[in-house]
Amino acid sequence: MSGEAPRQDDAIESQAIAAVKGGDHHAYDYLVGKYMKRVVSVAWGIVRNATDAEDLAQEAFVKAFESIDRFRSGEPFGPWIYRITTNLALDVMKHRTKFRHEELSGQEPAARRDAAELPALAGEIGRRIDQAIESLPAMQRVVARLFLVEEFGHTEIATMTGLAEGTVRSHLSLARKKLREQLADIYGEGHE
Amino acid sequence: MSEDRFLDQLRADARALRYEIDPAGASRLRARIRARLDEPTVAQFLAAWFRPLAASLSALALIAGIAITVLERNQNISLADNIEISIGGDVFSVGD
Numbered sequence: 001m002s003g004e005a006p007r008q009d010d011a012i013e014s015q016a017i018a019a020v021k022g023g024d025h026h027a028y029d030y031l032v033g034k035y036m037k038r039v040v041s042v043a044w045g046i047v048r049n050a051t052d053a054e055d056l057a058q059e060a061f062v063k064a065f066e067s068i069d070r071f072r073s074g075e076p077f078g079p080w081i082y083r084i085t086t087n088l089a090l091d092v093m094k095h096r097t098k099f100r101h102e103e104l105s106g107q108e109p110a111a112r113r114d115a116a117e118l119p120a121l122a123g124e125i126g127r128r129i130d131q132a133i134e135s136l137p138a139m140q141r142v143v144a145r146l147f148l149v150e151e152f153g154h155t156e157i158a159t160m161t162g163l164a165e166g167t168v169r170s171h172l173s174l175a176r177k178k179l180r181e182q183l184a185d186i187y188g189e190g191h192e
Numbered sequence: 193m194s195e196d197r198f199l200d201q202l203r204a205d206a207r208a209l210r211y212e213i214d215p216a217g218a219s220r221l222r223a224r225i226r227a228r229l230d231e232p233t234v235a236q237f238l239a240a241w242f243r244p245l246a247a248s249l250s251a252l253a254l255i256a257g258i259a260i261t262v263l264e265r266n267q268n269i270s271l272a273d274n275i276e277i278s279i280g281g282d283v284f285s286v287g288d
Contacts, residue, residue, distance in 0.1 A: 025229050032225055037213055040221070044211035053211065054221050062228045126208045133206075148199070148206040180198055187198055 010034075013077055020068050031077050032061055038078075038150070039085050045145040046089035048134075056092065060085040079159060086146075086160040093138065125186060132182040136175050143168055144175040 012030060019027030039060055044053035064071075064081050071080060133144050142161065146152045154172070158165040180187070213221065232240065275286045 028229060029222070029226070032222055036218060036221060040213045040217075041211040045209075050211075050213075050217070054213070054217060054224075057221060058224050058228065061225045065229055066233075123208065125205050129202065129206050130209055148203050149209045151203060151207065176196075176199060179202065183202070187201060 010076070014074070017068070017071065017073060017077060020065070021071075021073075028061075028065055031064075031081075035078060035081050036061075039081055042082055042085050042146070042150055043089045045149055046086065046142055047092050052092060053089075056085060056088050059088055063088075079156060082152075082156075083160045086142075087162070090142070090161065093142075097138070128183060128186060129179075132179050133175075135182065136178060139163070140171045140175040140178075143171040144179070147172055 013034065016027045016030040020031070036057060039057045040053050043056040043060070044050065047053055047056065060081060063084055064077075071077070129148075133141055133148070136144055139161075143157055143163075146157045146160065147154075152160065154165050154168050157163070158168045161168070163171070277284045277286060
């Protein structure tokens with residue numbers, strides 16, 4: 001993933017978008033099938049709860065469908081649906097922060113600490129990395145996860161989160177410093 | 193690869209943390225999205241309710257219009273049936 005301007009190089013995707021714009025609902029299935037897994041992963045990385053992530057993915061796809069007329073033809077669908085997903089997930093995150101007292105009082109499950117849903121392939125190093133990322137402040141955590149786990153570039157993350165690219169780099173730099181401290185026993189002190 | 197070896201290594205290891213929705217969940221989600229897209233929009237929903245209502249009101253307006261026209265015509269006929277003529281201050285009525 002790099003900061004290059006996105007371009008559409010999937011002919012079927014272009015045709016599907018054109019068909020959806022022309023009123024063919026079924027053509028949207030192609031876009032859902034192509035991007036669904038990544039969309040759910042992006043959402044899960046922010047809300048850390050499978051049910052919420054699936055709900056968010058559904059809302060993101062419906063929202064994208066309803067505003068497909070505003071989508072510029074010739075551009076890839078991915079960055080657009082990822083941006084919608086990230087915005088919705090950040091809204092959920094802000095809402096949770098606002099009503100955190102409910103979570104702390106035990107009336108609501110501690111969804112963010114749902115480590116049981118971690119991918120089975122994560123392994124011990126994965127779990128340590130996950131814990132380290134989760135210990136970061138909110139936006140550093142989101143940026144770090146999008147950069148490290150989802151492997152988006154700085155420009156893509158800026159577009160998805162609505163942050164300036166410089167702010168993304170700043171968050172990542174701060175996150176890097178903290179992660180390096182926390183994971184020093186795994187990666188050593190020599191990495192620069 | 194960037195020049196930051198730490199981030200590169202971390203990225204390689206963190207890739208395993210991507211969440212993978214299971215096939216059953218993916219099928220369920222596809223079905224839910226399809227169902228939502230097939231739901232009528234607010235405009236379609238309102239149109240479905242208002243179309244018969246508008247048709248009924250139009251029919252009533254048409255019937256009322258026809259009724260008024262018929263009544264007015266009958267009134268004109270009845271007026272035309274009773275003509276009054278005034279000659280030299282005397283009024284003469286020409287009836288049936």
